[in-house]
Each structure stands twice: as C-alpha cells, then as structure tokens.
Amino acid sequence: ALHLRPLETTATSFPTNHNKIESVQDTPYFVDNQFVASNTSEFIDLHDPATNNLVTRVPQNTDEELKAAVASAERAFVKWKSTSVLYRQGVMFKFVALIRENWDRLAASITLEQGKTFADARGDVLRGLQVAEAACSAPELLKGEVLEVAKDMETRTYREPLGVVAAICPFNFPAMIPLWCIPIATVTGNTLILKPSERDPGAAMILAELVQKAGFPEGVVNVVHGAHRAVNFILDEPAIKAVSFVGGNKAGEYIFTRGSANGKRVQANLGAKNHAAVLPDCNKNQFLNAVTGAAFGAAGQRCMALSTVVLVGETKEWLPELAERAKALQVNAGFEAGADLGPVISPQSKARIEGLIASAEAEGATILLDGRGFKPAKYPNGNWIAPTIITNVTPQMQCYKEEIFGPVLVCLNVDSLDEAIDLINDNEYGNGVAIFTRSGPTAEEFRRRIQAGQVGINVPIPVPLPMFSFTGNKKSVAGGGASTFYGKPGVNFYTQTKTVTSLWAGTDAISKKADVAMPTQS
Numbered sequence: 001a002l003h004l005r006p007l008e009t010t011a012t013s014f015p016t017n018h019n020k021i022e023s024v025q026d027t028p029y030f031v032d033n034q035f036v037a038s039n040t041s042e043f044i045d046l047h048d049p050a051t052n053n054l055v056t057r058v059p060q061n062t063d064e065e066l067k068a069a070v071a072s073a074e075r076a077f078v079k080w081k082s083t084s085v086l087y088r089q090g091v092m093f094k095f096v097a098l099i100r101e102n103w104d105r106l107a108a109s110i111t112l113e114q115g116k117t118f119a120d121a122r123g124d125v126l127r128g129l130q131v132a133e134a135a136c137s138a139p140e141l142l143k144g145e146v147l148e149v150a151k152d153m154e155t156r157t158y159r160e161p162l163g164v165v166a167a168i169c170p171f172n173f174p175a176m177i178p179l180w181c182i183p184i185a186t187v188t189g190n191t192l193i194l195k196p197s198e199r200d201p202g203a204a205m206i207l208a209e210l211v212q213k214a215g216f217p218e219g220v221v222n223v224v225h226g227a228h229r230a231v232n233f234i235l236d237e238p239a240i241k242a243v244s245f246v247g248g249n250k251a252g253e254y255i256f257t258r259g260s261a262n263g264k265r266v267q268a269n270l271g272a273k274n275h276a277a278v279l280p281d282c283n284k285n286q287f288l289n290a291v292t293g294a295a296f297g298a299a300g301q302r303c304m305a306l307s308t309v310v311l312v313g314e315t316k317e318w319l320p321e322l323a324e325r326a327k328a329l330q331v332n333a334g335f336e337a338g339a340d341l342g343p344v345i346s347p348q349s350k351a352r353i354e355g356l357i358a359s360a361e362a363e364g365a366t367i368l369l370d371g372r373g374f375k376p377a378k379y380p381n382g383n384w385i386a387p388t389i390i391t392n393v394t395p396q397m398q399c400y401k402e403e404i405f406g407p408v409l410v411c412l413n414v415d416s417l418d419e420a421i422d423l424i425n426d427n428e429y430g431n432g433v434a435i436f437t438r439s440g441p442t443a444e445e446f447r448r449r450i451q452a453g454q455v456g457i458n459v460p461i462p463v464p465l466p467m468f469s470f471t472g473n474k475k476s477v478a479g480g481g482a483s484t485f486y487g488k489p490g491v492n493f494y495t496q497t498k499t500v501t502s503l504w505a506g507t508d509a510i511s512k513k514a515d516v517a518m519p520t521q522s
C-alpha cells in the first residue's frame, strides 16, 4: 500500500525565515495525483544554504517506484491525448491562476532551499508562470497547415503528442525550469515524468499540488526524485519518448548522448560563460548598474549571469567605480529585508568557487574586489561569498575557461571592437552576450558577427520571453541546439508532425492501369 504524505505548507502558511526546523519532514514523491512517502533507504540531505540547517531529506526513488511513475504516465496518456485542446487549455488557465495565488509560497520554498533572495525567487516563479500563460495559446500553436497540392488533392499536417516525456532539472531555477516543461509538454497532449534537482525539489512539489488542484487527470504529471540512478532509469526506459534536460555540461553531454543512442528526442541546455563588450560611447551609469546586477544577482548562479566583461579601450578606467557598486550590494540570507544576493548552493560549491579565485591569483590576475571570507553576523554557517572582481584576466586562465557559477566577475581588456568580437567568438560557450554602446551601427556590426544564441544590446540578461524561444549556441547546448525550449520550437519538440495527403474527388475517373513512376508535378 502507498504511504500517503501531504505537503506541509499551504498558500497562507509557509516559511518566512531561516529558523531551524524542529521536525524535519521527508520530501514525498508524486504519482497518480498523490503525495507518497518513498520506501527507499537512500536519502539526500537538503540544507538551507544560509545556515546549513537540515530542511528536508530527498528520497532516491527505488526502481519499483520509478517504474510505477512511468506506468501511471502511460495509463494517463491513453485518455489525455484524446482530450480536446480546448479542454487542456482550460486546465492550463486554472494552473496559471493557481501559480499566481501561490506565488509567494513558491518563492519562499526557493529562498529556503536554493538560497536566492525572496524578491529574486519571485522573479524565478514569474519567468515560469509566463511560460504557462503562453501555453494557454495552445489552440493557435497546435494548428496544422493545409494546402491544395494538386487537382483534387490536398495535404494537411497535424501535431500529435509523443507519449510519456521526461524533464531533468537543475538547482538554480527551481520553479522556472520545471515550468519550461510542465505547461508545454502537457498542453500538447503528452504526460510527463519530472525529476527536479535533488538539491531543491520543494517548488516542484508545490507545482505538483497545483497540477492536482488545476484538474490535470492523475498521472499526467508525476514527480520523482534522485540523482544519477534516476537519470539513467529515465534515459533507458523505452516508454519515455523524449527528455528535456537543463544543467551543466558534464551531465548534459552524457544525457544527450545516452538518450539519443536510445532513440529518444533530447533537448539539452548546458553551461555558459556570458560576455559583455563595453564600448567607451555607452551610457556609463547604465552599464555599471546593469553589469553589477547581472554578474552578482542570484549569487551569479544563473546560466545567463553576465560573468565576463570585455573592456574596450579606456573603459577599463571605470573598474574602480564598478567595484564600488559591487561592494555596496548587501550579501545576506534571502528572507532578510534588503538582501541583494544570498549564499551559494553548497559548501562544495563555495570551495570550488574560492579555488577558481585562488587559481586566478596564482596565474597572475588581480583580485580587485575579494569576497572570500565574508559572513553576515547573523548567519555564520552559510555558504557565503561576497561579490568578487578579477581583473587583468587573459583567455588562458582557468577562471576564464571554466564556468564559475558564483558571484565572481572576470574582466579582460582589449583595444577595439574587432578584438572584443574575436575574443568572445573564440570562447567555447555561446549562451548569452551583451554589448553596451550608444551607437546603432556598432551594435549592428556586433549583432551580425557575434556567435552567441541570445544577444542583448544594452540589455545584460537577454533571456527571451516565452513567445520566443531560449536559443543557446555552441557548447551551451547539446546536439547543436536543434531543439530549443518553449515558444514554437518547444511545441515542435513535444509533438510529432503527421502529414496527410488525400485525394477526394474524381477517384472513379482514374485509369485502370497502375502508375509506377514517382508522381511529377503537373
């Protein structure tokens, strides 16, 4: 018998501080619209990054539980694929309204488990909510095409769901990334196995509750937990037809290769090293604020964090002012009023980031602003690193080559726009890039020549809204980025096109002799 376990929070009661939790509850998994306690003996401890207090234990679902989740999704698919698109749109409208109602509760879960500030966590929810809102236009998005291709003959296309699909999510956007997948996968008629990050599944569990309340039939969305073993299960399970992955390169390249080898569709968004080219003619104040926010917001743990600045010509003289603005940011626990950035996700992550700062020092760079060793008085046990700026960096240094994923900005100097473009294009990653300039022709030249998927012109984090798609490039996507998340390409990913050619009129007038040549146009 399944051991049912309700969620502990509600839309009106949720954590608003970092106090130690007296009776820690294990995170349930979600199958057939029910929260269930896992029978596993393997758990992953989840700590509040601001205090390292235990928040919950996340189960590693057993193979039996993983199989049961897939079986549930397979059963659900039989009926769900036959519902009308207007029915699914109606469910999505309710889901959207519920996310809005539970916005603060979702954000609080993110602040507690992931560490980002409450205001930033609300943005994490909003960016996902917008995808759910866009998914409400499914009747438009799912329309096929029709053309009279010859006399009495027409060709029509239909978009059909794939079946059971899966999503494997990273820790840094606990609401947004699950919401890149849940709305589009389900509104197109698929059923979904979601595996949130084992480091912060709380927001995904609240979304599961909202799935149930919105009226999704049981099994349309199931949520399972675990790490490598659960991922391998998903990659090898024949019933799962497509896998969406967002996370780092090591896991993502492996997942793309193994999933593709098993005949699945795989879309995989990976790591990044996003550059800003700064031209002397830009609005200096706007650049200073934009880069400070985009480099250090969310403690630099965004795939679109602006982590690398390429200073053209005399703009390198603005570095002391940049350091002043970075220094003015308040590093504190996410529920504290006025906090600009919180801790990084784990003590291991903190040690890794500090190691990269030390490597820069050893390789001859300058640590203009050193955030190592900082601790807010009230939270001495958190994973703290204050904003750090490394200057005089060269492309050979480790701090330039690796994604740091922390509140660390690396700065390189060049003499011209051409040099800036060459340097950025030589980098292996190609997620986002920005240019700061007041010149239209300069921006246009940059836009044409730059090799990156998402370009900001005086915009530091140019993440496209959901009527467009998230279009990373180079090593920031697996498989050349053929399948991108949300927008029309997201609908393509989750649907199979069926193309039907019909001959309706004049069939009795057809010659008695079979025609064996390929038809030609006439």
Ligand code: NAD
Pocket (backbone or CB within 6 Å): 168, 169, 170, 171, 172, 173, 195, 196, 197, 198, 226, 227, 228, 231, 232, 246, 247, 248, 249, 250, 251, 252, 254, 269, 270, 271, 272, 302, 303, 403, 405, 431, 470, 472, 476
């Ligand atoms: P991660 O790769 O460590 O984990 C992502 C998921 O993969 C998790 O669910 C985890 O359980 C699983 N996983 C991890 N290692 C695995 C392995 N060896 N085998 C199988 N499964 C494994 O990523 P993360 O640290 O959670 O997230 C941060 C990374 O995600 C950064 O590199 C960031 O740039 C990237 N990211 C990219 C985008 C994008 O759209 N390009 C968006 C958000 C985050």
